[in-house]
Amino acid sequence: MSEILVHRFERYFKHPDEGHGVLQIGDRAGACRNVRAALELLGHPPSLLRSYSGQAMPAGGDDVFDEALQAAVREFQQQAGHRFADGKVGPGTRGLIVRALAERSLQAFLRLPEQDAKRSVFLSYAHLDAPKVDPIDGWLRDKQVSVIRDLWEFKAGVEIVANARKAIAAADKVLAMLSAQSRERPWTLMEWEFAEQVERQVETPMLIYVCLDDSPLPEQHRERLAIPTGIPVHEVGQRILHALGAAELRPPPPPPIR
Numbered sequence: 207m208s209e210i211l212v213h214r215f216e217r218y219f220k221h222p223d224e225g226h227g228v229l230q231i232g233d234r235a236g237a238c239r240n241v242r243a244a245l246e247l248l249g250h251p252p253s254l255l256r257s258y259s260g261q262a263m264p265a266g267g268d269d270v271f272d273e274a275l276q277a278a279v280r281e282f283q284q285q286a287g288h289r290f291a292d293g294k295v296g297p298g299t300r301g302l303i304v305r306a307l308a309e310r311s312l313q314a315f316l317r318l319p320e321q322d323a324k325r326s327v328f329l330s331y332a333h334l335d336a337p338k339v340d341p342i343d344g345w346l347r348d349k350q351v352s353v354i355r356d357l358w359e360f361k362a363g364v365e366i367v368a369n370a371r372k373a374i375a376a377a378d379k380v381l382a383m384l385s386a387q388s389r390e391r392p393w394t395l396m397e398w399e400f401a402e403q404v405e406r407q408v409e410t411p412m413l414i415y416v417c418l419d420d421s422p423l424p425e426q427h428r429e430r431l432a433i434p435t436g437i438p439v440h441e442v443g444q445r446i447l448h449a450l451g452a453a454e455l456r457p458p459p460p461p462p463i464r
Contacts, residue, residue: 210407211308213375216300218318219244229295233271240318241295242268244303245278247314250285252278271295282306312409325450326352328374330397331383338418339383345443351450370397375404377412378450384432385418398424414449416442 218240221229229237242252253274276293283291286302295303307314327346331339339355346353354373356366374380380401388394401413415423415432423432433445 208407210375210404212301212304213372214408215304215315219295219300219303227296229271231271231276234269236269238271239268242275243318244307245282248306250278250282324350324352326354326377328377328380329353329355329383330380330394332385332387332391332394334387335383335385335418341439342442345439349447371400374400380413382413382415383418384415384421386421389421
């Protein structure tokens with residue numbers, strides 16, 4: 207099964223603290239709730255009656271990684287033939303859970319509670335356009351959107367393509383910053399093509415064009431969502447947030463009637 211799905215959906219089962227790579231006894235996070243829900247869907251329901259301390263589970267206890275959840279994870283690991291059947295949820299177990307759910311249906315992920323991770327966007331742009339991209343980047347970060355771009359996230363070298371593909375697969379949306387520079391640049395075209403591959407795998411729209419000048423959209427993308435040039439940064443940002451599904455924001459106003 208494609209690693210695209212693992213890169214995209216493993217965050218549901220990962221602690222929101224980037225330095226916390228393994229879920230285990232005593233952890234409290236929405237990711238624990240998602241692991242519990244996923245195992246129930248996969249036929250490994252943990253007992254919800256007792257907490258890891260042996261006491262009655264308190265309200266909201268689904269977010270606690272307790273002994274019952276550890277036992278259910280271990281049972282799942284053993285059945286899947288995982289070499290570390292330790293009851294903890296690390297990268298390998300996250301991948302096993304994602305693959306098992308995806309084999310049933312991608313709709314299974316829609317039945318999971320919301321994960322703790324922030325909404326994320328991948329910025330695909332030509333470096334010559336950085337002065338136009340930077341204000342949009344900063345505005346989104348101020349709104350607590352996780353922004354991924356090669357300036358900050360990637361190291362030069364042979365791993366850069368793999369890093370970009372992994373980041374695109376994991377992002378909620380890919381922002382194609384369209385300009386005369388980016389429209390014909392091999393690197394941005396590769397990123398946009400890969401975003402299309404991810405769309406087909408996860409069965410949801412991902413690629414959004416943000417027009418930095420009057421360059422036309424690629425012919426095959428004329429029907430895609432495109433944020434026009436010449437509007438203020440905050441309006442560009444609002445439209446991006448709306449596309450990300452930020453419920454607290456109003457949809458962008460309709461264009462004026464001419």
